[in-house]
Amino acid sequence: MALADIVSLERNEAGIQSVVGILKQRFGEQLQSSKSLREQHSHTTTYLPSQLPDAVVFPHSTSEVQEIVKTCAEFKVPIIPFGTGTSLEGGVNAPAGGISVDLQQMDKIIAVNSEDLDCVVQPGVTREALNEHLRDTGLFFPIDPGANASLGGMAATRASGTNAVRYGTMRENVVNITAVMPDGRIVKTANRAKKSAAGYDLTRLLVGAEGTLGIITELTVKLYGIPEAISAAICRFPSVEAACNTTILAIQSGIPMARIELLDAMQVRACNNYSNLDFEEVPTLFLEFHGSTAGVKEQTEMFGEIAADFGGSDFEWVTATEDRNRLWKARHNAAYAISTLRPGAQMIATDACVPISRLADCVVETQKDVEETGLIASIVGHVGDGNFHVTPLVDINDPKEVEAVEAFIDRLNKRAIDMDGTCTGEHGIGQGKRRYMQAEYGDGADLMVAIKKTIDPDNIMNPGKVVSFD
């Protein structure tokens, strides 16, 4: 199948053998090369075929990562940074082989600076582990891409998720990064001041670079006070447009929505099946409000009035923590849920993002396209950000179907770009979406390649991803 630009790049066989030998000598049991482990480190959750690394190494410190990078650099051998392997566009594949650097054992929380509302962590700390650690501080880390991803991986992929509408994405929530660069130098992109006007924004250059410019070995992220009151609700709408228009007006009115998620009718059906729920199968918004008790009350009243104007139902309240977790679990399991609609098929998770004013158009056109193409695919979206997911279920062994879904994804991405949007709001480029970079950025894509070539002239950092260097 030809679902993406997953060319196999030329292998530097002699270099790889040398590096594996040297690193085995140096790292002993911290380096593994069993086939099953290497498979785990390439396939992960993507629909893309696996391309295995030659070995997996588990460093414990920035200086160990530096040693690994210097060795790989000397022999021009690829390095593939690995967090928890939950990327969706082939981010951890090894198209030219090389060394997977698994950062999961770098899982120390170095400092919680509660006065500064930030904390310093190693890249392997997962968001759930961090929030568990923060439990007694009254603080939390909000960014939630669904998976229990590592903070290093989330920074590298500019992750976001359901509450980015309120708290921003990793772009806004990473304060600084320490990274080992392709030449082995250690760069710290900033100190911990909340803002700086000193020079180029190296932090934002590494956030979203998907490990193609360096490996993140430490980072500082922002924290927030746990809101006094949290309440969640669902609200049903007669149409996708009505749900989108409600969202637009709510945000325009300054309601600080914490979460506002659109599920189309098919997705509600899938969630009902999978999570044993009995929601009415119509376009539905899942909502969450954060604030003071009085503030949340005010927000929900304002939202309720707007929703009513667009034909929205009364709220179905979900206030107990347990029920709220159940609701969001159902939302987070949307992808698994949709699989139940066509057992045995491969789910292809793709996303796009447009200005919120174009969201209804983009979703409705995409639904029509789904229907005309004869696909089974639901739509679920971080509607406050104009970001939505489409998950076609495909018989991967039917070349005609693969071709049809490929053309569908092409149309989806071009539609989003034509509506002043982007081919990916949060999944990243990886291998799967490199083909759209030129359409989205024009000469800007060439500028990215020039930056890559300056920082990584031998193309050893996660080659074959994001930019078309090769």
Add this chain to the structure above:
Amino acid sequence: MALADIVSLERNEAGIQSVVGILKQRFGEQLQSSKSLREQHSHTTTYLPSQLPDAVVFPHSTSEVQEIVKTCAEFKVPIIPFGTGTSLEGGVNAPAGGISVDLQQMDKIIAVNSEDLDCVVQPGVTREALNEHLRDTGLFFPIDPGANASLGGMAATRASGTNAVRYGTMRENVVNITAVMPDGRIVKTANRAKKSAAGYDLTRLLVGAEGTLGIITELTVKLYGIPEAISAAICRFPSVEAACNTTILAIQSGIPMARIELLDAMQVRACNNYSNLDFEEVPTLFLEFHGSTAGVKEQTEMFGEIAADFGGSDFEWVTATEDRNRLWKARHNAAYAISTLRPGAQMIATDACVPISRLADCVVETQKDVEETGLIASIVGHVGDGNFHVTPLVDINDPKEVEAVEAFIDRLNKRAIDMDGTCTGEHGIGQGKRRYMQAEYGDGADLMVAIKKTIDPDNIMNPGKVVSFD
């Protein structure tokens, strides 16, 4: 005097003459070279000595800027982008001569997308002009560095100001940039989607680059709904520490402060003198709260309780719009006010920024240093961001005094960096602070130079600023 790294760079005399001739031919009256105009385009508000450009050109469109850049690139002649000339660290000086590109006539508001809470503007639109244009929409652009700066200049310098604590800096508020790059290519860094995970963050690369990587010719910025209620107040404290600790706790408690500004006793005295006020001359916080009517009431009650715990006075309320404007005008005139304390002296406006937990330490140590050095200098700060300004008043003709203030600024910046902060929170690097880049970033500073050399190999874009290329 040697207050900064304002080396004169080698002039490409023949190239400059050729370019001025060609551009005069092409642009006629849009190009001017009178000495007074050239002086206006270099000195501006900085304490640094002027270095004049050879001509000033006033383009009207991206394609005119492209023509100018291509001509300059051909002859390797410097280009100095110019907004309103309110930069403080020599950002518009021309150390190797060249062409000042004044963008003030590119002042069209191209689109206001109220559903998306953004607008597309040419770079010469000032923040006041934009807010005037938005008057009837219920929306506003919050970032307010004090001066009525241009949005292009504000993006280029990563400007912020009094309400960055609530709305962020230009880093968070620029959605995309169209820029003419040093080779004449036009790059658009992003579309208008609220978020994107597609490739390197070119927007953030240009925000804060101070025109050293390209000239901004169009940009999209975020807008916000005008809050239902705004109220301002002042609150007096027994010490700088008490004011800082109140700020920390208020922010930790999640009070969404819109403005929280610290004035030390000397600054209050200066404001009293200059703006004809009669505030008690003790450390004082100027505050502003935005929200719904009930929300603002709740915020101010919470803040009042915290302030009382640290010995803060009752609020002195400033609710009428006129009085509020008077308050913030006094704050914005702080720099002029301080000048009255030593008539005839040169004011040197410098800033630094530290994690908020270190702010009291940093301010108190700096006050002590001011005293020991025998300077007249007040401190005023965006205390919610850990950012503060120090403005020594110096007899520029006394070499010993100049040396003393230079050593003081050195100590200030190193103190901030040592406290995990930055040598500038919002003034930028320009020429004045290049010497601190290595101390702040180490190998990161070299990485910035490498990026500059890739994008602008002939060093024609605002040479002598930010990075030490030359």
